[in-house]
Amino acid sequence: MGVHKAASMSHLLWFFATATCVKLLLIPSYHSTDFEVHRHWLALTHSLPLSQWYSDETSPWTLDYPPFFAYFERFLAIFAHFIDPQIVHLQKGLNYSSNTVVLFQRISVILSDLLLLYGVYRLTKDLDSKRRTLIWVLVIWSPMLVIVDHVHFQYNGFLLGFLLISLSYLEEGRDLMGGFFFAVLLCFKHLFAVAAPVYFVYLLRHFCWGGLVRGLGRLSAMGSVVVAVFTAAYAPFAYHGQIQQVLRRMFPFGRGLCHAYWAPNFWVFYITLDKGLGFFLRKLGFAIQTPAASFTGGLVGDSSPFTVLPQITPLITFTMVLLALSPCLIKAWRDPQPGMVTRWVAYAYTCGFFFGWHVHEKASLHFVIPLATVAVQNVENARHYFLLSIVSCYSLFPLLFEAQEYPVKVLLLLSHSIVMWLASSAQFTNGKEVKPTAPIKKKDDRLELKGSSNAAANEGGFVIRGIEKSYLVGLVVVETWGQLLHPLLFGDKLAFVPLMLISIYCGLGIMYSWIWQLTWIIRSPDL
Template sequence: MNNLFIASTILKILLIPAYRSTDFEVHRNWLAITHSLPISKWYIEKTSIWTLDYPPFFAWFEKFWSMFAQFADPNMLVVDNLEYASWETIVFQRLTVILSELVLYWSLQRYIRYFGNQYVNWLVAASVFLHPGLLIVDHMHFQYNGFLYGILILSIVEAKRGQLLLSGILFAVLLNFKHIYLYMAPAYFVYLLKAYCFTSDQLSSFSIQRFITLGGAVIGVFALSLGPFIHQLPALLSRLFPFTRGLCHAYWAPNFWALYAAADRCLIFVGKRLGWIMNDAALGSMTRGYVGDTQFAVLPDIQASHTMILTLIAQIAVLQLLWRKPTFDNFLSSLTLCGFASFLFGWHVHEKAILIVLIPYSLMAANNKLHLRTFIILSAAGIYSLYPLLFHAAETPIKITFTLLWTLMIVTGLAFTMKTSIKSILHPVEVLYLLGLIVLQLYSSIVHELVFGGLEFLPLLLTSVYCGVGVIYGYLLAMINVCFTC
């Protein structure tokens, strides 16, 4: 891992001048807010449209980095300096991502140490640390997912070691860094309740003392996080859970709702020919992520409550297996599939959230051939779905080359450990699907502009739908595998 760490760090440093999204300004603004304002104003300040909308531990994380930012360029810490991006600011913020990823590196070192087969687990750890999704989203687009997944993997490692109380505490800490991981909370709740609070399979073995210890520890973490903000708790919660946003993000995440929205688009053409009565106000709404923009022209409209119900139903399917047999392997499967369900059926899902599927599933890839098969399909569809985030031609060779090198090293290596080949694992139809991604890339980057010279939404629509098919197919494969192995 040391050589990979050095090589990847050099690559990430070389990417410092690369494309960066509005998320760069988001985090610069959060640095300014937490450094320049008292905590009583952190969650009500709105000079910028990029208001602070992560839980308090992440706010303190920004506060920590701001103490060093003032030595790089104090102007980046001025709240009114919107869109400020001096070279010193760019270098500093990029370096914070690289340095914070040391948490991920440390967690993967512990993963290798405690998970048995050194070579296999080295491959799995390398697949996470060098993941193209993290390179695209964190080190180019700009976020801190590597740091956060480091905490998640530390929690998983402690669960593997049997340190369930510490695992639960680490997950509670993670929730107070980024609340998207709430979707994984049901798996933690069921596993810790059954494996920690019950000392045997008998219901009579329930330990009140352990339940109080676990509950007190989790409540203590939340009290430490939310306590200083108790007087602005309504404002904080409204920032964390903005349900006024539309069902689909501006660029549809490759999930169930992307296919649902695409089906509605297709039905519009049919409806116009057949004279159907349609919702005229919704004819252009599904391709935008505006506030309250959730209407469909033909298909029934979807409310936030509907997505919550579908997500819970999908999660219950695996949680009941975990309750009946609370082993670590079932916990890891349930944890991954709970996050998967949230990505498929959640409300206003960002395309970047595919990492909540890809990173945990990497830890399952070496379990058996069906998991590896699923991992290949999911990785291909999921990573490709992130490509539109880097829409400049200059970044195209980087994202494609890095993905191919990662695939060659990780997927081929995992297949070798199972004494098989990628070709023998995949069904011919699945091979055709993967080849289709190459065709889609050629169309999106070359053919579309030559043929249409406009219709910018079309490559995005095709990418969302095509990748959505692969992601949903991967989910079905994963569910089949988990249900048959539990």
């Protein structure tokens, strides 16, 4: 067993090394304003006392992540100061973009991905070699992570590592450790809290339920762990009377319903319908005013831009997310199966993405990466993931808008799609087709649907259906319009249209994924 695990880890390290080589080649590429955001956070955590971290306004890029991430930036600043003191200089460092700071910050993201490496290893260590390898392909070679973290610039990889570690403990039945790592994750990035209702219901039912004395003891243990984590994160700021300021920075609801570039979710259709109704009503002579801050203009900060349809508030989006989550929460309460936790958490993040307030397109990583571990279970899951991962990756294309990065994002998506197709075909050529209504069996601490062994062969194994093929062809049409036809026909006019088309079309794909996941959860039988 020890030799097997050593060989497995060696294989995984090869995957990671290959991905790292690609990331190193991309160091000189374009980076977004997020690069300066994180450089400034290095500077303020290094230069200011802790009591001023969340009140500093030296730069527009104020600290708005939870305390553990601020501590993480402070840790990185120790090394940044030795490499180049100007990186962490609060005044002189503004918009500093020398080769030194670029290299330091790029390398810091690459090294932090080691936690993702451990997370995916821990979640897959008990699977057979074929399924384990396929998950490594989908996660370690994820083009979405390369685009968001290693070109655009963010630190999503190691945060997702915490999530995978937490899920791995839950699947093993080690709920206390699973809850601990999820609490740590929330103190790094609070946007992961969308899955908190699933964690709460599942842990309450699976870990705490079962007799008054036993239940209270376990509830106390879990509560103590969570309180200890949040105390370690927030106690220093509470001591300095900064809790309200920290929370104000973390939850800036005044930013508006949508980000400057529309994430492909439900609100894309709502906004489009409102604008279409407003246009036609104005043509009919109605006095419909166009708001000063228009979503198509890419402005952020107006939370009530609608002209015809009812205004949307954060409370409405919060309610819609909870309603969408309710079937999953009912399942988690009625039958808390460890093998279903990853699917439930991924569904929760899909709901948050599809119905949430001020959703960034990058948040699709929160459900795409966990669903990679579900994709290996059967052909249906693999088909769903193949479509979802391509759509989600394509929705990130507008993040890299400079011409020199265009071949990079296209090659990343195409190469990953080909590798994913080949790996999935090899996995499921002689695999088992599964039906959602069939009984469930447990294997390798995961739940699999049991079905006919010949059905997959009858369908040719891993085959994409006609409607899914047509949708993928539509992505090519949308991209061709945005890159060639629109500039040729309209020049610089109506520049928002290509972006709007990407959001709307990808929104259809995300909606399909949300419905598919919801249907699977509803139809999966209780044990």
